[in-house]
Amino acid sequence: MVHTNWALKPTTKTVTCIHTDAKKFLVSNVLTVGKTYEVKNETEEFLFVIDNTGKVGGYYKEYFQ
Secondary structure (H helix, E strand, O other), X not given: OHXXXXXXXXXXXXXXXXXXXXXXXXXOOOOOOOOEEEEEEEOOOEEEEEOOOOOEEEEEHHHEX
16 A cells, blocks of 8 residues: 555655646645645656645646646
């Protein structure tokens, strides 16, 4: 269960949220446009960042720059 300690891992990079206009999911309550987030893990499709709740969440890369 590697994902249980992602919040403790060093930050790999930082990204800025560019929009929260999701087609299918509600992300505007956990991401803020213009805010910079710390990336804890990355896959081809998702970025795992510490969101506004203080926990690690996985979001599509399209929300970030």
